[in-house]
Structures are given as C-alpha cells and as structure tokens.
C-alpha cells in the first residue's frame with residue numbers, strides 16, 4: 001500500500017533469495033495522501049541500505065527507488081527499462097562484484113539479524129525528511145556505517161551478579177532470556193535483537209546486565225552451575241527488614 005512499509009529486512013531478504021536488483025516505487029515526495037510521508041521513510045531506508053551494500057561489497061546500484069504517480073505510466077516504463085538494463089550490466093548478484101557466494105550469503109544473514117538493532121540506532125535519521133537530493137549522499141556516510149558494524153552492542157548477564165528477579169525476562173520483547181526461578185538468567189545471543197530493555201530494567205542494586213561494545217560476549221554459564229544459592233538471613237537482618 002505504501003512504500004514506507006518496505007522494510008530494510010524485505011530488501012535484504014530479496015538479495016538473500018538471489019535477486020540481482022530491487023526496485024521500490026513510491027508516490028511523489030510531498031504528495032503523500034497521509035500525514036505519514038512514508039515515501040521519505042522508504043527513501044531513507046534505501047539510502048541506508050545502499051551504504052550497507054557498499055560495506056559488504058555489493059554494488060549499491062542494484063537497489064533503486066523512484067517516485068511517480070499512478071498516472072505516469074510512461075515514466076514508470078522508462079525507469080524500469082533503464083533499471084533492468086543496469087542490473088543486466090551489473091551481472092548476477094555477487095558474481096558481478098567478485099564475491100564468493102557463501103561469503104555473500106553469510107554476510108547478508110549477519111546483516112539481516114542486525115536489522116532491529118540498525119533501525120533502533122539509526123531511528124532518527126530514518127525518520128528524517130531531506131528535501132534536497134544533493135543531501136542524500138550525506139545522510140549516511142561510509143565511516144558511520146563501518147562504525148555501526150565494528151561497534152555493535154551486545155548485552156550480557158553477569159552470572160556473579162544476577163539474582164534471578166526475572167524482571168529482564170518478563171520485559172524482553174523476543175523471549176531471548178533463558179529464565180527460571182532461582183536460576184542465573186542467560187541471554188540467548190542468537191535470539192537477542194539488542195534492544196537494551198534488559199539493561200534498562202535490571203534493578204540498580206543488582207546491576208547484572210552489562211553492555212559490550214564491539215567485542216565477543218563471554219560464553220554462557222553451564223546449565224548445571226546456574227542455581228543461585230541464597231544465604232539465609234540472620235534473625236537480626238530479618239528484624240531490620
């Protein structure tokens with residue numbers, strides 16, 4: 001219905017499925033029927049995705065966005081014909097760039113996994129409205145994208161500090177926290193979308209969730225060592241409470 005609905009993940013999925021080019025057609029800018037101006041979101045997403053493609057060695061010209069009204073059939077035909085020729089000239093995805101197919105597959109899978117994180121970190125820019133096409137190339141820079149991937153944030157629960165209060169597991173939006181009563185909680189890094197909620201909700205008195213930037217996460221504590229042995233309180237301590 002709206003080009004703004006075309007998620008970064010859809011484009012990456014198309015490339016992962018072997019498409020040699022992706023075209024997104026949107027209504028003319030500033031002629032959106034709604035107040036949302038979703039076509040600007042689509043434009044920003046394309047500008048970001050093109051930089052990501054460059055980062056992994058793909059030619060960004062394989063992704064195109066154009067804006068036109070439904071009455072502009074001739075323009076649509078011209079744009080598609082030109083894009084079709086461009087994609088043919090670039091050749092099959094990856095082969096045209098000289099990237100090994102398996103390497104490309106794993107790079108695309110890695111990036112796709114990071115889509116929620118990328119959208120969260122670049123939220124502000126993805127919602128911006130650049131009026132001047134000359135500014136498009138400056139919205140996302142190469143250095144910024146290189147940094148985005150070299151400084152990816154991960155979250156880790158320190159087994160020495162976790163008190164199994166379960167607050168993080170209850171709030172995790174993707175059920176990525178392995179949780180049980182009186183058991184040290186563990187983040188399943190494969191499921192984690194790096195939203196940072198666990199970091200925010202872990203009570204300050206425990207401060208068990210740590211943020212790790214651009215470095216590997218320590219391996220999870222073995223299951224047999226997750227039980228928390230609580231010290232029973234002395235009568236004096238209980239009286240104070």
Ligand code: SF4
Pocket residue numbers: 155168171172173174175176177187188191192193194195196197198199
């Ligand atoms: S960062 Fe978000 S997704 Fe990951 S474990 Fe914490 S709450 Fe869940």
Ligand code: SF4
Pocket residue numbers: 157161162163164165166167168169185201202203206207208209
């Ligand atoms: S919120 Fe903190 S203390 Fe509570 S279970 Fe999660 S990591 Fe452990």
